[in-house]
Amino acid sequence: MKVTLIGIDLAKNVFQVCGVNQACKSVFNRALRRHQLMAFLAQYPDVIIAMEACSGSNYWGRSLKAQGYQVRLIPPQHVKPFVKGNKNDRNDAFAICEAAHRPNIQFVEPRTLEQVDMMLAHRIRERQVDARTTLINQIRGLLNEYGIVIAQGKESLKAALPDLIEDAENELTERARVHFTLLHQEWSAINEAIKSSEKDIKQQAQASEGAKLLMQIKGIGEITATAVVSFAGNGSSYKNGRHFSANIGLVPKEHSSGGKQSLGGITKRGNRYLRKLLIQCAWSIIRHCKTAQDRLSVWVKTLIERRGSHKSAVALANKLARIVWAILFKKTEFRAV
Structure with a gap:
């Protein structure tokens, strides 16, 4: 049976490597020492490599992409539902393969x-x-x-x-x-x-060219700009600005049923550190919006009159996240007016 995908459960020294065919049936599932991994993978030059996005995954992702492999890094929360039976390395490696086969799983690019x-x-x-x-x-x-x-x-x-x-x-x-x-x-x-x-x-x-573009946005300085670049790169991993905003937990959570939509507070999923920085950026704009005349300040000023400053800060952070993605992805300068 031809191996089409290999899932690797990463560790410090001993890796569990699982190979599956196109039907996601296990062909092999074995442990390898760290120094044996690349030589073993060289036997399968055309396969897709899947790993959990965890410690060391960025290094292995970069190394394998340099060798010409297609690499899929999967967030751990998307792998866990596919673990069958007791938790062990064999089941974890096979779960990575199953998750990588799913069409709607969002994969992560290895960081540069x-x-x-x-x-x-x-x-x-x-x-x-x-x-x-x-x-x-x-x-x-x-x-x-x-x-x-x-x-x-x-x-x-x-x-x-x-x-x-x-x-x-x-x-x-x-x-x-x-x-x-x-x-x-x-x-x-x-x-x-x-x-x-x-x-x-x-x-x-x-x-960083990306960070310099982001620092043109009102309220965003060096710390937030570099945090965004380190997390999102050039933004190509996200479909649009809303997708990026949802990824860092700045969109409303939903609990709808029977055709009746029910929205609550923000989901608070994803990168907590980046979400905190964007909300701090929003507060810095709000503190000076009374005398400012730029489009962003005027927008948040009218929002504060209707919804209050705290909800407006979160809404502004959401807007900043979408602006940030657009600038990174399209590589354009920020137009304040």
């Missing part, structure tokens, strides 16, 4: 090295920002044990902390002052690390 570099910087910065937030919350909680409460905002705490450590009138003990000094130094080190990551992101934005 440029996209991976951008994603790397964003993931590191996101972890650093989360670490800083955790540290600030801990400092506030520990200060409260000594009866010290500081106004909201990280800048208020940062400005007050050195004075609190030096103030002999408060209830901080000598040991506590030593610990808070170390926490303050840790905070400063995290701030420097975040600045370094943001500097790298800005340099990548200036070197």
